[in-house]
Amino acid sequence: MKKTGPVLTGIGASAGIAEGFVKIVEGIRDISKFNEGDILVTEITEPSMVIMMNKAAAIVTNLGGITSHPAILARELGIPCVVATKTATTMLKEGMKVKVDGTKGEVYIAEDDKE
Numbered sequence: 001m002k003k004t005g006p007v008l009t010g011i012g013a014s015a016g017i018a019e020g021f022v023k024i025v026e027g028i029r030d031i032s033k034f035n036e037g038d039i040l041v042t043e044i045t046e047p048s049m050v051i052m053m054n055k056a057a058a059i060v061t062n063l064g065g066i067t068s069h070p071a072i073l074a075r076e077l078g079i080p081c082v083v084a085t086k087t088a089t090t091m092l093k094e095g096m097k098v099k100v101d102g103t104k105g106e107v108y109i110a111e112d113d114k115e
Helices: 028-033 047-055 069-077
Strands: 011-014 017-024 039-042 058-061 081-083 097-101 106-109
Touching: 011 069, 017 028, 028 047, 039 047, 047 069, 058 069, 058 097, 069 081, 081 097
Parallel strands: 017 039, 039 058, 058 081
Antiparallel strands: 011 081, 017 097, 097 106
16 A cells, blocks of 8 residues: 655644644634544734634644744643744644644645545
């Protein structure tokens, strides 16, 4: 069986591996659709998203660096984080199951979500 590579790469900003369902978040108005264990995917986090970040299994952003808001919060929360992917919000689709490797800075389609 052929092993597939990551669909996204960026900077691994908080170590660890997590799987969950993608939720594209633009701001606090998206709080009602965000569930415990979801993967928070956004352009860049802002303070109003902290409630969702507390529920997230991992965080993936288009922007950011090792000292950015999502990176620091993810390390405090002990969850994986990949920043600076450039295209997370367009490459990943709402409800897609992904695996986030915050150590390597990579995002994969989860095995059970492949067609």
